[in-house]
Amino acid sequence: MSDQLTYPDVVQMAVPFFIAAILIELLWIVIKGRGGRYETRDALTSLIMGAGNVISGILLGFIAYGFFMLLWEITPLDLGTAWYVVLLCFVLDDLRYYWVHRFGHRIRWVWASHVNHHSSQHYNLTTALRQTWTGTFTFMMIVRAPLILLGFHPAMVLFCGGLNLIYQFWIHTEAIGRMPRWIEAVMNTPSHHRVHHGRNPRYLDANYAGVFIIWDKVFGTFVPELDEEKPDYGLVHNLGTFNPIRVAFHEWMGIFRDATQPGLTWRERLNYCIQPPGWSHDGSRDTSEAIKRKHLARNPQDAGTPGFSEPR
Amino acid sequence: MPLHILGILVIGGIAGIAVLLHLLGLSRPRRFEDEAAARSAWAEEFPEIPANRAVLCRNRAAALIQTAQGPGVVWPMGADSTARFLHGARITRTRDGLLIRLPDYTAPRIRLVLEPDEAEAWLTDLEQTA
Numbered sequence: 381m382s383d384q385l386t387y388p389d390v391v392q393m394a395v396p397f398f399i400a401a402i403l404i405e406l407l408w409i410v411i412k413g414r415g416g417r418y419e420t421r422d423a424l425t426s427l428i429m430g431a432g433n434v435i436s437g438i439l440l441g442f443i444a445y446g447f448f449m450l451l452w453e454i455t456p457l458d459l460g461t462a463w464y465v466v467l468l469c470f471v472l473d474d475l476r477y478y479w480v481h482r483f484g485h486r487i488r489w490v491w492a493s494h495v496n497h498h499s500s501q502h503y504n505l506t507t508a509l510r511q512t513w514t515g516t517f518t519f520m521m522i523v524r525a526p527l528i529l530l531g532f533h534p535a536m537v538l539f540c541g542g543l544n545l546i547y548q549f550w551i552h553t554e555a556i557g558r559m560p561r562w563i564e565a566v567m568n569t570p571s572h573h574r575v576h577h578g579r580n581p582r583y584l585d586a587n588y589a590g591v592f593i594i595w596d597k598v599f600g601t602f603v604p605e606l607d608e609e610k611p612d613y614g615l616v617h618n619l620g621t622f623n624p625i626r627v628a629f630h631e632w633m634g635i636f637r638d639a640t641q642p643g644l645t646w647r648e649r650l651n652y653c654i655q656p657p658g659w660s661h662d663g664s665r666d667t668s669e670a671i672k673r674k675h676l677a678r679n680p681q682d683a684g685t686p687g688f689s690e691p692r
Numbered sequence: 693m694p695l696h697i698l699g700i701l702v703i704g705g706i707a708g709i710a711v712l713l714h715l716l717g718l719s720r721p722r723r724f725e726d727e728a729a730a731r732s733a734w735a736e737e738f739p740e741i742p743a744n745r746a747v748l749c750r751n752r753a754a755a756l757i758q759t760a761q762g763p764g765v766v767w768p769m770g771a772d773s774t775a776r777f778l779h780g781a782r783i784t785r786t787r788d789g790l791l792i793r794l795p796d797y798t799a800p801r802i803r804l805v806l807e808p809d810e811a812e813a814w815l816t817d818l819e820q821t822a
Binding site for chain 2: 389395398406410418420421423424427431434506614618620622626630633637674
């Protein structure tokens with residue numbers, strides 16, 4: 381087996397491109413007076429979160445890689461390194477991304493890691509870099525196990541994951557309206573991903589795609605961006621701090637506080653970890669389903685429109 | 693990419709973008725135009741708990757909100773805003789206003805710049821309602 385296969389670290393190589401693209405977007409917004417918003421402390425927090433994500437990868441990346449190499453040792457399959465294998469790996473890893481991302485919004489333990497990416501009230505290219513420091517602790521590396529057991533080399537899988545992340549950078553912008561229709565139909569685009577970052581009841585828990593929006597259409601989570609309802613970015617309850625430490629760890633602290641409160645059963649403690657964000661043992665908080673339901677009670681005319689269709 | 697080159701790029705990039713944003717005047721915090729804007733900012737965070745009363749501070753940087761479930765405050769988060777109830781808050785006078793400490797990891801401290809008489813009035817108001 382090709383144990384020594386290596387691919388370039390494309391995310392690190394893309395750092396100069398990230399910086400250049402942010403500067404171009406910023407200048408576009410300043411010169412044109414449209415296409416998004418920037419604010420110093422928000423952008424600084426996002427960029428520090430991005431740097432922390434890189435450091436976290438350097439410090440903790442060996443855990444996931446060690447797990448993948450262990451799987452590679454035990455699998456009898458090796459699909460090789462042909463270009464079409466890399467292409468297939470990229471597509472299947474994007475399907476893996478869809479499910480990890482969906483879990484990231486539907487399981488509080490995983491949301492605790494992902495929430496910081498949604499914690500900005502802005503939506504610009506710096507928001508793309510507002511990444512988790514605690515992804516390793518979600519154990520979502522397990523979702524990649526089938527790819528490696530099927531014979532895709534771990535280095536190839538991580539290479540494809542890196543390309544996936546780089547693709548997702550450019551869609552974090554308001555400077556691009558809509559792409560040509562065929563691209564919007566197949567690919568994840570700024571328009572589709574703006575919906576994903578919206579805190580409007582209509583847009584909650586939608587558009588989990590990484591590269592190919594078709595996954596959302598296949599699995600029933602696609603909601604189009606409506607011209608009449610601009611996404612309102614951020615969290616349902618927005619943070620009151622720019623401190624990167626608090627941004628990175630606030631939901632973990634929330635889980636700890638909730639799961640250790642006195643008087644709960646062990647099942648309730650577990651549920652505070654694994655139920656969707658907003659779940660509570662006494663029903664005192666709202667999940668996204670409850671938020672949508674209450675919105676429909678106040679705005680019954682929205683029933684049956686995108687984001688308020690069938691239960692998923 | 694060698695680690696030291698990556699480090700220089702990341703640190704230089706972050707610092708450069710932050711300085712540029714500041715020089716472009718993009719560090720100005722939000723100001724609420726009027727009480728209606730403060731109420732609207734409250735409603736964005738708590739759409740089901742209406743603000744019965746909103747008292748905007750003179751510099752329009754924050755507003756004290758009264759609701760059926762107790763008092764709260766809206767304040768700027770950069771160019772945007774957020775809001776919290778003041779349940780369990782510890783409020784102290786500072787040289788330039790009030791410092792509100794909340795038992796909330798996501799919003800531990802709210803610094804309000806208020807005129808001395810205004811700070812006194814807010815403090816009295818909060819002592820009566822909190």
